[in-house]
Amino acid sequence: MTAQAAALAVQDVWVRAGGRDLVRGVSLEVAPGEVLGLAGPNGAGKTTLLRTLYRARRPSSGRVLLDGHDVWRMPGPWLARRMAAVLQETAGDFDLTVYDVVAMGRTPHKRAFDGDDAADRAIIAAALDRLDVTGLAYAPFDRLSGGERQRVLIARALAQQPGTMVLDEPTNHLDLRHQLDALALVRGLGVTAVVALHDLNLAAAFCDRICVMDAGAVVALGAPREVLTPALFTDVYRVNADVTAHPETGVPQVTLRTGHRDPAI
Structure with missing residues (x-):
């Protein structure tokens, strides 16, 4: 059974390393079942912030709350049953099959040394199928392409049945169809999700x-039509862009002006 979607809150989080502030006073709230996109140029602090959410990097100050519980004060297994992370690091230097990797998503729900029961196997099979990797189930993970690995890691997160997901560039290496499929899957799960995306x-x-970050701080936060403006692209990304509404859906669409560049930018 999938964990209940949780309320996620980041309260005045700072991350300092090597004499630099990598994340500077970030505060935001994500409602249960909401999908929050995390954007910004390279080095903006997106990955560092995500790492504080799933306890891979302790903040220098501030708190991360999941349904009011400070994730850094709760036991690791408590968080693992509620939050799954899909990371950019997909190097496969270990001797595991695709099935083994996806089956790891069941670990937080079992006692030490427990094997997979029928329910576990059904969940694993469903996750493999949802990410279109059933045919790779017994292939060595370290021999997959980057896109195949990414789909397997998303399948592992799905098998974990979390209520909250943190995804760092989940569309990285994926072709167009699988980019759309992966994000539609996250959107359709009803989980609380924070997704770092360049696109x-x-x-x-x-x-x-x-949520758009720059130099470790939040510089814009709101609905896509409020955040994605030509001024944002000029100020944050240092490029010229046009933003128009899709004629059928009304969703903002960004078109970069690649033919010329304003010398002032």
């Missing part, structure tokens, strides 16, 4: 709100 057209199409 702002995908973020506009699949996210309820978009």
Whole structure:
């Protein structure tokens, strides 16, 4: 049974390392079942912030709350049953099959040394099928392409049956069809999700709100049509862009002006 979607709150989080502030006073709230897109240029602090959410990097100050519980004060198994992370690190230097990797998603729900029972196997099979990797189930994970690995890691998160998901560039390496499928899957699960994306057209199409970071701080937060403006692209990304509404859906669409560049930018 999938965990209940939780309310996620980030309260004045700072992350300092090597004498630099990587994340600077970030505060935001994600409602149960909401999909929040996390955007910004390289080095903006997106991955560092995500790492504080799933306890891979302790914040220097501030708190991360899941349904009011400070995730850094709760036991690891408590968080693992409620939150799954899909990361960019997909190097496969271990001797596991695709099935083994997806089956790891069941670990938080079992006692040590417990094997997979019929219910576990059904959940694993369903996750493999949802991500279109059933045919790779017994292939070595370390021999997959980057896109195949990414789909397997999303399948592992799905097998975990979390109520909250943190995804760092989940569409990385995926072809167009699987990019759309992966984000539609997250959107359709009803979980609380924070998704780091570089493709702002995908973020506009699949996210309820978009949070834009720059130099470790939040510089814009709101609905896609409020956040994605030509001024944002000039100020944050240092590029010229046109933003129009899709004629059928009304979703903002970003078109970069690649033919010329304003010398002032």
